[in-house]
Amino acid sequence: xxxxxxxxxxxxxxxxxxxxxxxLLTLLDPVERARYESTPDPAARGRFLVGCALxxxxxxRLLDLPPADVPLxxxxxxxxxxxxxxxxxxxxxxxxGEPQALDFSVTHSGRLVGVAVCRDGExxxxxxxxxxxxxxxxxxxARVALSAAELAALRARPAGxxxxxxxxxxxxxxxxxxxxxxxxxxxxRELEVSPPDRPPAVLTWPTPFQPHSRPRMSLADLMVENTxxxxxAVALRAPSGSRPKDADTEVDGAxxxxxxxDGTRTLATYAG
Numbered sequence: 001x002x003x004x005x006x007x008x009x010x011x012x013x014x015x016x017x018x019x020x021x022x023x024l025l026t027l028l029d030p031v032e033r034a035r036y037e038s039t040p041d042p043a044a045r046g047r048f049l050v051g052c053a054l055x056x057x058x059x060x061r062l063l064d065l066p067p068a069d070v071p072l073x074x075x076x077x078x079x080x081x082x083x084x085x086x087x088x089x090x091x092x093x094x095x096x097g098e099p100q101a102l103d104f105s106v107t108h109s110g111r112l113v114g115v116a117v118c119r120d121g122e123x124x125x126x127x128x129x130x131x132x133x134x135x136x137x138x139x140x141x142a143r144v145a146l147s148a149a150e151l152a153a154l155r156a157r158p159a160g161x162x163x164x165x166x167x168x169x170x171x172x173x174x175x176x177x178x179x180x181x182x183x184x185x186x187x188x189r190e191l192e193v194s195p196p197d198r199p200p201a202v203l204t205w206p207t208p209f210q211p212h213s214r215p216r217m218s219l220a221d222l223m224v225e226n227t228x229x230x231x232x233a234v235a236l237r238a239p240s241g242s243r244p245k246d247a248d249t250e251v252d253g254a255x256x257x258x259x260x261x262d263g264t265r266t267l268a269t270y271a272g
Contacts, residue, residue: 006254008120008218008234015054015263017111020046021271024053027068047108054263055106055115057270059088062102062117067270085181101237105178110134112228115263121237124178126171127222127230130164138166145170145188147204153195167229168196172219175233176202180215193219200231220256232258 028036032052039045053067060067071089088102104117110129117123142151150169157165172193177186190206200219209215215235222230236254 006120006236008118008236008254008256009259010116010118010123010220010232010234010256011058011259011261012114012116012125012222012232013054013058013261013263013266014224015050015113015115015267017043017046017050017108017113019054019113019264019267019271020049021267023271024049024267027053027056027270029068029072031074047113050113050267051106051108051115053270054113054267055086055104057266058115058117058263059102059104085178087181105175107174107178107230109228112224113263114224114230116232118234120234121218122179122181122235124175124180124233124235125230126174126178127224127228128167128171129228130167131227136163136167138162141170142166145173147189147192150192150195164229165196168221168231169193171229171231172200172221172233175219175231176217179217179233179235216254218254218256220258222258222260232256 056067059070105125107114107125116125192204194201
């Protein structure tokens, strides 16, 4: 007999590119401001601003800190540059005296921006803008991102289902990589996840993670505005040697419980 699965709590805030306001620039630190100013594409610049500002506002509230004072760092795992996954540099305890173990993840696609926060492990969030008018070169992307088995299964689907099926698989993989903070240093074709119409789970890990260093990973599928596929992954801090279970959002005895929040309102409250 096994006990009840562990509940992993993740909070996600969703906002949009249209929420970018000049007043949010006051929240950026010098590294973020430099990256913002060096980004030539206006849409990419706006997404970066919304993601940074929303992350700081959310974390500041949770840590009892002014949002501009939230201590963040970005280190690329490949080159060491300041453009990797943002990490929180918290002191051993917050103002309340309680240990702080927050991790967060930022994602954006098209006009969508999301921030996920978790206390139970390292979190990764990914979203892909979809819907009418969104066209993805599925064939080219799938050859790079999918394992042989995943690619064969995708090609066996009716043509009209392939884009949505691919995006579901892609968001799961991206969320896992963001939780690990490895970026694309991990070969996507060696990271195999469950089929899009099955509960999310990692089925096969790339060689560097086998057999003893496989993370204990839990996943959940999301749908933003009933249109845009997204996924959350949490690498739990407690080690586990058990295999993923075949149950909705359940892996290694953990269930991801996602609470969605209005990031647009959070930004508007600050920026006016």
